[in-house]
Amino acid sequence: MSSTSNSQTAAMFQRLIGKREQTARDRENVIARRAAITAVAEEEARDYLHPEEDAEFRELTGYVKRLDEDLKRLDQRIAELSDEAERSATISDGAAAVQRARTRVETVREGRTYEQGNGRSYLQDMMRVQLNMDVDGGSRERLQRHARDVAEAAASPEYRDLTRTDGAGGFAVPPLWLMSQYVDLARAGRAYANVCNTQPLPAGTDSINIPKMSTGTATAVQTADNGAVQETDLTDTSVTAPVRTIAGQQDVAIQLLDQSPVSFDQIVFRDLVADFATKLDVQVIAGTGTSGQVTGIRSTAGITTIAYTSATPTVAQLYSKLADAVQRVHTLRFMPPTVIVMHPRRWAWFLAASDSAGRPLVVPDAGNPQNAVATLGAVAAEQVVGQMHGLPVVTDPSMPTTLGAGTNEDVIHIVRASDLLLFESGIRSRVLPDVGSGNLTVRLQVYGYLAFTAGRYPTSVVELGGSGLAAPSF
Incomplete structure (x- = not known):
C-alpha cells in the first residue's frame, strides 16, 4: 500500500471515529431528554405519562433506535478499515525487519529514540498503535526501541531531584477528574x-x-x-x-x-x-x-x-x-x-x-x-x-x-x-x-x-x- 493510500485511509479512519463520537453524544443527549420526562413522573409519584409527555417519549425512543442503527453501521466500517490497516502492517513487517537489521549493522551508536528535537513523539506513536493507524509499522518499531532504551538505561540510571511541585516535575502528574461522578447541587x-x-x-x-x-x-x-x-x-x-x-x-x-x-x-x-x-x-x-x-x-x-x-x-x-x-x-x-x-x-x-x-x-x-x-x-x-x-x-x-x-x-x-x-x-x-x-x-x-x-x-x-x-x- 502506498504512502498516499495510507494517509487517505488514516484520514477516513479519523473522520469515521469523529462521526461515531458525535453520534454517540447525540444518543446520550436524546436519552437524557427522555430520562427527564420519566424523572418528572417519578418525582410526582405518577405511574403514567401525560399525553404530551408520552408523545415526546415515543418520538425520542424512535430517534434512539435510528441512532443505534447509525452506530452499528459506523462500527462495521471502522472495523473494516482497522482490519485493512492491520493487514497492511503485517505485509510490511518483513521490510521493516530488514531495515532494522541494516540499521543495527551500519550504526554503531545512535541517540535515544525519543530525544528532544528529533521530531519523534512517544504519545503520537502510542496513539497510532492503539488506534491501528500504524500502517507502515514505524510507530510500533520506535516504541519497541524505546523499551530497549529504558531497559539499558536502568543499568546506569541518572537521578534528578524532582518533586510533584509544578515547575519541578509536577506537571508530569496531571490532576484526575472523575467526570462520571459529577457532583450535583444539593436541593430540597x-x-x-x-x-x-x-x-x-x-x-x-x-x-x-x-x-x-x-x-x-x-x-x-x-x-x-x-x-x-x-x-x-x-x-x-x-x-x-x-x-x-x-x-x-x-x-x-x-x-x-x-x-x-x-x-x-x-x-x-x-x-x-x-x-x-x-x-x-x-x-x-x-x-x-x-x-x-x-x-x-x-x-x-x-x-x-x-x-x-x-x-x-x-x-x-x-x-x-x-x-x-x-x-x-x-x-x-x-x-x-x-x-x-x-x-x-x-x-x-x-x-x-x-x-x-x-x-x-x-x-x-x-x-x-x-x-x-x-x-x-x-x-x-x-x-x-x-x-x-x-x-x-x-x-x-x-x-x-x-x-x-x-x-x-x-x-x-x-x-x-x-x-x-x-x-x-x-x-x-x-x-x-x-x-x-x-x-x-x-x-x-x-x-x-x-x-x-x-x-x-x-x-x-x-x-x-x-x-x-x-x-x-x-
Missing part, C-alpha cells in the same frame, strides 16, 4: 407538595374555579303538627386557582456540549428539574398570590393559627399545643387531619429531647415504647419520618425558618391534606439552538404550569408558630 425536594391532592392540570384554561357553598340550609324541630318547617336559603361563592408558570433556562456554548466528556446537557436539565420541584414546593407552602405566584397555604385566608409563646420551650408544652391543633381540625373541619408537616430541625429537636433520667422521648416503634411523645420511623429529610398524635410526620426543608421578631422561628402545620388541591402539568423541556446561533450558543429550557388552592376548606390547616419555635439548640 417537594415533600409538602407530594402530600397534597394532586391532579393533572386541565388543558385550555388559565384559571380553575371551584363552586363553594358559603352558608348552608338549615333544619329545626317542628313545633307542632302542621307547623312551619324551617327554611334557610343557601348561598354560594367560588374558589379561584389561577394557572401559574415556573420556568428556567441555561445558555450553553455548543463547544461545551460537543467537547465535554460527560453529557453536560443532562447535568443542566437534571439541575433545572430539581430546582423546579423546589420552587413548586415553596409556592404550595408560601406563595403570595401576587406577581405571578399562586396563593400558598400560609397566604390562604381563614386557616387556623395557634401561637406558642415561650422563652424556654419544652417538648411537653409543644406536645400539648399539637394536641390542640389536632382537635381544631376535628372541631372546625369535622374531619380528621391526615399529616403533620415540620422542618427537619424541629423534628431533630424532638429526637434530641429526653426525660429526667436521660431517656429519649422519641424512640423507634419497634421497641414497644411506653410514654413516648412520638415514634421514630425512617431517618430521612423529606418524607414520613415518624408518628405523633397518631399522625404521620413529614419533614420538609422548605418550611420557613426565618419568621417572628427574631427572624429565626419555624412553623408546624397540622393538615387534612386531601383538602389541598394541586393541579400540575408535566414539565416541558426545550432545546433552542436559534436563540444564540450567532454566538454558537444553545439555550436549554424547562417550564411547567401549576394551580393550587387551600381555600376549599381553610380550616383543614392549622399553623402552629411563635417564639416557642425559635431556632433550637442541640
Whole structure:
C-alpha cells in the first residue's frame, strides 16, 4: 500500500471515529431528554405519562433506535478499515525487519529514540498503535526501541531531584477528574407538595374555579303538627386557582456540549428539574398570590393559627399545643387531619429531647415504647419520618425558618391534606439552538404550569408558630 493510500485511509479512519463520537453524544443527549420526562413522573409519584409527555417519549425512543442503527453501521466500517490497516502492517513487517537489521549493522551508536528535537513523539506513536493507524509499522518499531532504551538505561540510571511541585516535575502528574461522578447541587425536594391532592392540570384554561357553598340550609324541630318547617336559603361563592408558570433556562456554548466528556446537557436539565420541584414546593407552602405566584397555604385566608409563646420551650408544652391543633381540625373541619408537616430541625429537636433520667422521648416503634411523645420511623429529610398524635410526620426543608421578631422561628402545620388541591402539568423541556446561533450558543429550557388552592376548606390547616419555635439548640 502506498504512502498516499495510507494517509487517505488514516484520514477516513479519523473522520469515521469523529462521526461515531458525535453520534454517540447525540444518543446520550436524546436519552437524557427522555430520562427527564420519566424523572418528572417519578418525582410526582405518577405511574403514567401525560399525553404530551408520552408523545415526546415515543418520538425520542424512535430517534434512539435510528441512532443505534447509525452506530452499528459506523462500527462495521471502522472495523473494516482497522482490519485493512492491520493487514497492511503485517505485509510490511518483513521490510521493516530488514531495515532494522541494516540499521543495527551500519550504526554503531545512535541517540535515544525519543530525544528532544528529533521530531519523534512517544504519545503520537502510542496513539497510532492503539488506534491501528500504524500502517507502515514505524510507530510500533520506535516504541519497541524505546523499551530497549529504558531497559539499558536502568543499568546506569541518572537521578534528578524532582518533586510533584509544578515547575519541578509536577506537571508530569496531571490532576484526575472523575467526570462520571459529577457532583450535583444539593436541593430540597417537594415533600409538602407530594402530600397534597394532586391532579393533572386541565388543558385550555388559565384559571380553575371551584363552586363553594358559603352558608348552608338549615333544619329545626317542628313545633307542632302542621307547623312551619324551617327554611334557610343557601348561598354560594367560588374558589379561584389561577394557572401559574415556573420556568428556567441555561445558555450553553455548543463547544461545551460537543467537547465535554460527560453529557453536560443532562447535568443542566437534571439541575433545572430539581430546582423546579423546589420552587413548586415553596409556592404550595408560601406563595403570595401576587406577581405571578399562586396563593400558598400560609397566604390562604381563614386557616387556623395557634401561637406558642415561650422563652424556654419544652417538648411537653409543644406536645400539648399539637394536641390542640389536632382537635381544631376535628372541631372546625369535622374531619380528621391526615399529616403533620415540620422542618427537619424541629423534628431533630424532638429526637434530641429526653426525660429526667436521660431517656429519649422519641424512640423507634419497634421497641414497644411506653410514654413516648412520638415514634421514630425512617431517618430521612423529606418524607414520613415518624408518628405523633397518631399522625404521620413529614419533614420538609422548605418550611420557613426565618419568621417572628427574631427572624429565626419555624412553623408546624397540622393538615387534612386531601383538602389541598394541586393541579400540575408535566414539565416541558426545550432545546433552542436559534436563540444564540450567532454566538454558537444553545439555550436549554424547562417550564411547567401549576394551580393550587387551600381555600376549599381553610380550616383543614392549622399553623402552629411563635417564639416557642425559635431556632433550637442541640
